Amino acid sequence: MTRHGEDVGxxxxTQRRGWDRLNEEQRRRLATLGVKKAPRARRAPAKTAAASGPRAGGExxxxxxxALQQYIAREGVLPGRAGVQEMPDGDVRRVGVWLANQKQRRDRLGQAQRAALAELGVDWAG
Known part of the structure; x- marks a missing residue:
């Protein structure tokens, strides 16, 4: 619902979330309308390395x-950033972006992951 062009909801x-920044009069007026301070949001527990699977080959x-193996088999070269590979199940994977992301995060790749990439001719993985 809007009132004078303002989305009331x-x-x-915003008022509920910023309750602590409101002065007493503002809080009192909102309370008479039935508006209360928003409950504190609970934070989700941080992911741990163990929760995301083994570093040697996460899913x-x-x-x-x-996808990279299939792309290389089809094209004969490593993909550029725009390279995509349609998988047998119909899933389309942006293999060029994936490879660029791996390069950017290469310091966090495990030995087995780097070896698998080097085996496919990825020079920075070796």
Whole structure:
């Protein structure tokens, strides 16, 4: 619902979230309308390396590696950034972007991951 061009729901949400920044009179007026301070948001626990799987070959890495292998088999060269590979299951993978991301994060790749990339001719992985 809007009133004078203002989204009332969004405005109320902003007031609830910024309750501590409101003065006493503003809080009192909102309270008479039934508006209360928003509950504190709970944070999700941080992901740990153990929770995301073994570094030697996480599922996402394996899928990217499989797409890269198929791309190289089809094209005969490493993909550029725009390289895509359609997988047998119909999934289209942006293998060029995936490879660029691996290069950017190469210091966090495990030995097995780097070896698998080097085996496919990725020079920076060796």
């Amino acid at each position: 969004r405005w109320v949400t 996402a890495f394996q899928k990217g590696l499989e």
